[in-house]
Amino acid sequence: MTITTGRVGATDRDPSDRDATARVDHLANLPWPFPDELEEFRYSVNVEPARIPRATRGGEWGRHIVDLGGREYPMIMAERRRILDADPHRVKVRPGMELACWDLLLYYLRDLALSNPGTMHLTEYGDARFHWRNDLLGTDQYFVLGVDDSVPNGPLDFLAREVPDDLLLVIERDGHLYFDAGAVTFAAAWSVSFDVGMDMYEIHAPVPGLTRQGIVARAEHFLRRLPADQVYRRVNWTLSASDSPKLDVSLEELPEWADDIPQMLRDRDFDRVHLRIELEHFIRLPMSGAVTFNIRTFMASLAEIRRIPEWAGQLATVIETLSEPIAAYKGFLEYRDDVVAHLRGQ
Ligand code: HEM
Structure with missing residues (x-):
């Protein structure tokens, strides 16, 4: 189906789709990462205030900090929980970050309850005791703030099982920011175990030009000055290739996805390509002063985007004009011409 103007609604979905993920309208809440006028993409410190809804050609995004994803939410959370059960190393908390993890949990549960009053409830008893209920997932948990064993596996793991976002916390030491705690199951070709404990320069060293162009320094400057009463966000994008939208393309899972691109090239089936968009939220947490870099990953296939x-x-234009080093870093240098042709219907 081709839609030339207006928004794509639920009724536009192909009724013959059998797969549950295919029945989700991935365009409806897709944080389209490019302003209308943009033709050539360059890295920048592209941050903007959060919690502001953005209308797009597909629908709307960004009203709340956490985008539950409608009917996709239980599917994403089942995948998250499966990964955390199979590999507890996806949660890393360095010494000294315990308070920041509780800070993050409380901030997010309060925010979720306010944003979803019909389905999520946080009762605060006033003496560090709380009761959390999430009717969508059936969670019912009493806990005591700061007492790690009052939630199963600690506060970071607990929150990671309630929200679709990967959770990353940075803290300042000696004028630099360090990535000192994280619960990450959907990393795009990196590993939380490998990166945790690094500073902003070490983390971004693999990204071509980012340090040399001063972007890491500006990003760190921005985050160190982030006020406690304003939330910011940023979008980032790449492509991935697999026969179904694969959220977990972490380095831990490399053997599972390493052959996806070669296989796609052998089959010349470019419908397997997905645009992968990360919506990242920066929040300074009130009790610990830690800053979040929480990543919600959205995916849409090229077939969907062509609607x-x-x-x-x-x-197509952005991919065609992207510098070679960035296309190589993002992993699609060898097949970008095919993607451009596919997007242009050639
Ligand atoms: C305003 C702040 C930030 C900016 C502008 C920024 C920018 C970037 C850019 C441009 C990339 C390359 C992504 C791509 O092309 O697909 C990247 C990758 C990455 N960023 Fe950031 N970043 C910021 C903050 C952070 C923070 C606070 C963390 C961690 C706590 C972080 C962790 C990462 C990681 C893990 C990667 C993947 C690196 C790899 O390939 O090994 N970023 N970032």
Whole structure:
């Protein structure tokens, strides 16, 4: 189906889709990462205030900090819980970060309850005791703030099982920011175990040009000055290739996805390519002063994107004009011409 103007609604979905994930309208809440006028993409410190809804050609995004994802929410959370059960090393908390993890849990549960009053409830008893209920997942948990064993596996793991976002915490030491705690199951070709404990320069060393162009220094400067009463966000994007949208393309899972691109090239089946968008939220937490870098990953196939010709055309131009080092870092240098042709319907 081709839609030239207006929004893509639930009724536009193909009724013959059998797979549950295919029945989700991935365009409806997709944080389209490019402004209308953008034709050439460059890295920048592209931050903006959060909690502001953004209308797009596909629908809307960004009203709340956490985008539950509608009917996709239980599917994403089942995947998150499966990964955390199989590999507890996806949660890393360095010494001294315990308070920050509780800070994060409380901030998010309060925010979720306010944003979803019909389904999520936080009762505060006033003496560090709380009761959390999430009717969508069936969670019912009493806990005592600061007492790690009052939630199963500690506060960071607990929150990671309630929200679709990967959770990352940075803390300042000697004028620099360090990534000192995280619960990450959907990393795009990196590993929480490998990166935890690094500073901003070490983390971003693999990204071509980022340090040399001063972007890491500006990003660190921005985050060190982040006020406690304002939440910011940023979008980032890449492509991935697999026969179903694969959220977990972490280095831990490399053997599971390493052959996806070679296989796609052998089959010349570019419908397997997905645009992968990360919506990241920066929040200074009130009790610990730690800053979040929480990542919600959205995916849409090229076939879905082609339903909105303006998006398909813009993505084709962005990919075509991307510098070689960045296309190589993002992992699609060898097949970008095919993607561009596919997006242009050639
Ligand atoms: C305003 C702040 C930030 C900016 C502008 C920024 C920018 C970037 C950019 C441009 C990339 C390359 C992504 C791509 O092309 O797909 C990247 C990757 C990454 N960033 Fe950041 N970043 C920021 C903050 C952070 C923070 C606070 C953390 C961690 C706590 C972080 C962790 C990462 C990681 C793990 C990667 C992947 C690196 C790899 O490939 O090994 N970033 N970032």
